[in-house]
Amino acid sequence: MHITLGSTPEDTLAAFTARAAADPAVAGLVLSGSQVHEGMPTRHSDYDLHVILRDGQACELAGLDRFRSAHLDLVVIELAEFRTRGMPGRPDHFARYSYVHAEVLLDRLDGTVARILDKKRRLGADEAREAAAGRLDAYVNQVYRSLKSYRDDRPGPGHLDAAETVPHALEVLFALHRRVRPYNKYLRWELERQPLGDPRWSAERLLPVLRSILGDGDPATQRALFTGIERAARDAGHGEVLDSWGTDLDLLRRP
Template sequence: MPTGHPDYDLHVILRDRHDSELAGLDWFRSAHLDLVVIELAEFRVRGMPGRPDHFARYSYVHAEVLLDRLDGTVARILDEKRTLGADEARDAAAGRLDAYVNQAYRSLKSYRDGRPGLGHLDAAETVPHALEVLFALHRRVRPYNKYLRWELERQPLGDLRWSADRLLPVLRRILGDGDPSTQRALFAGIEGAARDAGHGGVLDAWGADLDLLRHS
């Protein structure tokens, strides 16, 4: 997705930063280059679940290895970051699904009780959780928003409801005004996908509260 303001993001992986003068260039920034100098041990866990830098995970999904002097070690570590492991995906989908339902329930309860402004705020917070669920169900790392359409078009999530031309307008509507009917339509799709993937227990734990997400 090149623009008129391109730059390169480059990682240099070191066995030991104390043995290299390159360590002093960590976080070098210019108009054309962003440089990260990182030790191998740190690179193994960077962007992984539970880490404060978990947000960096997507930056590795399409990264290229330009030079690997460790007989493929760097490439293997990178490949582990590109997709979610089976257990990781299951845990991520379940956890984010619960968070999504919680936020949607709070939103629709506020709309029901005559507090649309507060319901709108909660509705906006459902969107990140919804995206995390949809991508985790396919063992994929949620892309940065900038690349969301590109990812959905390049590698669709299967169901036509999750195509770029159908999902993105739904998300924009929820972000725009929190429309309850749009929220319920999105929940219906996510509920079906989650149950098909074996996450019915997470949903059923909400009991009758789910009725608010299904009916006005």
Template sequence: MYETTPASAPTPPPPGATPEATMAAFVARAEADPAVVGLVLSGSRAHDGMATGRSDYDVHVITRDHPHAAVRELDGFRSGHLDLVVMSLADFRIRGLPGDPQGWQRYAYVHARVLLDRLDGTIARILDRKRTLDRAEARNAVDSCLDAYVNQTFRSLKSHRDGRATAGHLDAAESVPLVLEVLFALHQRVRPYNKYLRWELTRYPLGDPRWDAERLLPTLGRILTDGDPDTQRSLFTAVEAAARRAGHGPVLDSWGSDLRLLRSRN
């Protein structure tokens, strides 16, 4: 299937009549390649109910570390049917984890499915490590993102107070990704991509009715629409209570009397 020398690049996967046919043909090719030790399915095809007629297959291909595998030349290949990410086993071990420049990809592995594991479960074990935050990761994520969330909310409410509605709106919008990081990290969860936020909250709720999709998403929508100060304060009050219960009070207390603006308009 693939030459294992750098000089010979693999043939791009030809399109089949359907995405399913293209995917089946590529899996068969990968299974015949001794350099490939794992295949992982990600994206909408790994999220039940999210795939549409236009959905491609997102496949992460893991190769042996040595020698050079020509299939790695297909990293980044995209078509209407197939989207490939190819990496060595060593890279797969750290992909998405703290310190990795590709850390933003972590959520891609949360619901990913193993299609091929030639290493007696090693691919599955590495994948499982990425699915949730360990305690240290979660605590660090909450502390850093909580502080940043307070900062953006404080800036927004100051601007609203001083008659700078546009600045207040922009700062409020920037607080939304941060508060989502906090809420998911409080549960040792990886924040989902926006595309999957409603899916995640509906299928795997965070346990507090305030964070249910039907309550949280309209709240975030209002903040994104105009940065409404009362909505921001209501959300902050709920987040503050949850963060304090989880032991993150010192981060909040470091803001001292500035927190009064986040709790009340007076």
């Protein structure tokens, strides 16, 4: 199936959404990506659009799933798949953040598309607690591995392990606030517009710490970050996860 590109991405989006809205098999249209993050689009930005089809209904637009151009990036899925896309346990769980600030352009199901989208925007209470605990354990494990290597005069593997602590640390911090960890592109945007509360997690303080750990794995910087995360995790009721490490935590706390 062919898509005619307009002279601008906006023209292409307008033409395509009008075409999709005219098809009764289309249940909803959802816009995501940089265009829904104020201040983030550039002259290179396209429009990321989800086309949600009614379950079990034939639609020629289905053939456009994964269509990509300089103007338009499409995901075309049935409603049943949209319900679970990006959710825990799914192979496409990485897509969760794309829905956090997404905008509904069309909802033919009396708000159903919007309600599904709202469930993706934040972590549920049980989901957040489980995610924070699991990622906290992984974070401690990775910091411990890194600092053991530095202790044993093996800075190479220590640095590599330090770099791997960063994704776990971010997952913990956002899960503690029932937030979906943003893509790195939007990390500063999120921290500036929706702060995580504690001044230690502001963009001005947290991002230089993460860059330092990624840059050289500095053990002192790792320990400083761990100290803050340990305190936040204990305040949120995750002391049991930390205490399961016993005296191994001494290596992470030592000045």
